[in-house]
Amino acid sequence: MAKGLEVFVALSLVIGVLQSANAEVPAIFILGDSTADVGTNNYLPESGIRADFPHNGVDFPFARATGRFSNGLNTADFLAKQFNFKRSPPSYLSLNATSAIKRRRFRGINFSSAGSGLLDTTGQTPQKNVVPMGEQVYQFSTVYNDLLAIKGPSETKNLLSKSLFFISIGSNDILGNYHSSNPMPKEQFIPNLGLVYEQHLRNLISVGARKFGIVSVPPVGCCPSQRLLTANWDCLEELNDQARAFFSMVDTLMRNLSSEFKDMKYSLGNAVEMALDVIDNHLNFNITDVMSACCGNGTLNAESFCTPTANLCSNRRRYFFWDLFHPTQTASRLAAFTLYSGEPRFVAPINFSQLPEA
Ligand SMILES: *[C@@H]1O[C@H](CO)[C@@H](O)[C@H](O)[C@H]1NC(C)=O
Ligand SMILES: *[C@@H]1O[C@H](CO)[C@@H](O)[C@H](O)[C@H]1NC(C)=O
Ligand SMILES: *[C@@H]1O[C@H](CO)[C@@H](O)[C@H](O)[C@H]1NC(C)=O
Ligand SMILES: *[C@@H]1O[C@H](CO)[C@@H](O)[C@H](O)[C@H]1NC(C)=O
Ligand SMILES: *[C@@H]1O[C@H](CO)[C@@H](O)[C@H](O)[C@H]1NC(C)=O
Numbered sequence: 025m026a027k028g029l030e031v032f033v034a035l036s037l038v039i040g041v042l043q044s045a046n047a048e049v050p051a052i053f054i055l056g057d058s059t060a061d062v063g064t065n066n067y068l069p070e071s072g073i074r075a076d077f078p079h080n081g082v083d084f085p086f087a088r089a090t091g092r093f094s095n096g097l098n099t100a101d102f103l104a105k106q107f108n109f110k111r112s113p114p115s116y117l118s119l120n121a122t123s124a125i126k127r128r129r130f131r132g133i134n135f136s137s138a139g140s141g142l143l144d145t146t147g148q149t150p151q152k153n154v155v156p157m158g159e160q161v162y163q164f165s166t167v168y169n170d171l172l173a174i175k176g177p178s179e180t181k182n183l184l185s186k187s188l189f190f191i192s193i194g195s196n197d198i199l200g201n202y203h204s205s206n207p208m209p210k211e212q213f214i215p216n217l218g219l220v221y222e223q224h225l226r227n228l229i230s231v232g233a234r235k236f237g238i239v240s241v242p243p244v245g246c247c248p249s250q251r252l253l254t255a256n257w258d259c260l261e262e263l264n265d266q267a268r269a270f271f272s273m274v275d276t277l278m279r280n281l282s283s284e285f286k287d288m289k290y291s292l293g294n295a296v297e298m299a300l301d302v303i304d305n306h307l308n309f310n311i312t313d314v315m316s317a318c319c320g321n322g323t324l325n326a327e328s329f330c331t332p333t334a335n336l337c338s339n340r341r342r343y344f345f346w347d348l349f350h351p352t353q354t355a356s357r358l359a360a361f362t363l364y365s366g367e368p369r370f371v372a373p374i375n376f377s378q379l380p381e382a
């Protein structure tokens with residue numbers, strides 16, 4: 025490709041070419057795990073869960089490995105674009121939050137950390153250092169205090185009540201429990217996660233969050249890494265059942281909270297329905313491989329993470345999975361579009377596009 029054209033294409037990817045009059049939110053705050061991580065873990069020197077090296081980012085502008093577990097952009101990036109943001113909010117750990125807030129174009133912060141979960145213990149082993157949801161909420165509370173000091177109480181309240189809180193969390197808790205030496209049964213574990221999730225949400229509500237865009241746990245049993253554990257590389261249904269139970273729990277939790285807080289609005293994406301719709305009907309989406317990882321090694325390319333020496337598939341556009349756990353840019357784009365404007369089967373009681381005016 026000619027150099028000029030290459031730069032143009034790269035820039036339009038970064039800037040986004042959506043010029044439609046999509047409803048807007050003043051800021052987006054993102055909490056969660058690797059599905060929304062834009063590089064947090066790069067700042068955790070001890071973290072074993074990082075993606076700031078090739079082949080990650082091979083389709084990102086200038087083929088930069090930003091820390092996203094993707095060949096390109098992730099779901100949070102595409103959602104930010106849908107809301108007409110030029111770029112998705114930067115990672116909290118990359119910022120001096122005080123000076124970021126003072127900037128005229130302050131549009132939010134990303135707290136997500138790959139490998140993290142609702143539980144403080146999820147993802148925390150000696151080799152894996154992550155920022156759990158509770159600490160992400162604490163980091164947000166420090167940003168809240170900065171906002172109060174800089175903008176005052178009424179402007180802060182107004183800004184936060186109109187901002188989108190995008191949350192994508194829970195997969196690592198479920199995977200961690202399932203693969204632990206002494207797993208808790210789903211009937212006990214999922215309600216436990218519900219109590220913890222409720223506390224995190226109440227903490228966010230108490231400092232002014234009112235618009236929540238939440239995505240439930242995807243069918244993690246269909247990840248290449250989990251398919252390896254089944255006889256015919258099928259989805260590991262026990263894990264998908266836990267993902268379904270998680271969705272039902274969050275659904276009830278959000279109904280409960282919104283009847284208590286009348287000015288709270290939310291959209292809840294059913295990630296099991298969303299992902300299985302694409303996996304089951306993949307040819308309609310021009311995706312030919314929904315079983316193996318595009319980047320990795322061994323059976324299903326799922327026996328190791330994506331590294332500079334791993335095998336890289338030649339037609340990335342046609343894969344659902346980027347690495348042994350994470351979706352490709354193609355799959356993430358589909359997820360973001362569905363969250364933004366999908367039907368109630370996938371996102372309810374309203375879709376994300378309806379949140380700004382709700
Ligand atoms: C948010 O930050 C985390 C950690 O850096 C990153 O993995 C994730 O992709 C980011 N999310 C978005 C939507 O950019
Ligand atoms: C962050 O920026 C503020 C000014 O906006 C400055 O006063 C403060 O020292 C900075 N903090 C750090 C840790 O650099
Ligand atoms: C929702 O509220 C009902 C009634 O108060 C309660 O029994 C239930 O445990 C709550 N569920 C969740 C997930 O918060
Ligand atoms: C499907 O993907 C292939 C390979 O990327 C591309 O050549 C083809 O045009 C796509 N077809 C449709 C209908 O998008
Ligand atoms: C992955 O496989 C390729 C070739 O099949 C090999 O060259 C490379 O060393 C392997 N990398 C890892 C990390 O196993």
Ligand SMILES: *[C@@H]1O[C@H](CO)[C@@H](O)[C@H](O)[C@H]1NC(C)=O
Binds near residue numbers: 364366367374375378
């Ligand atoms: C979701 O979003 C679109 C706007 O993008 C809206 O027109 C539509 O009514 C919503 N879809 C459903 C099925 O609610």
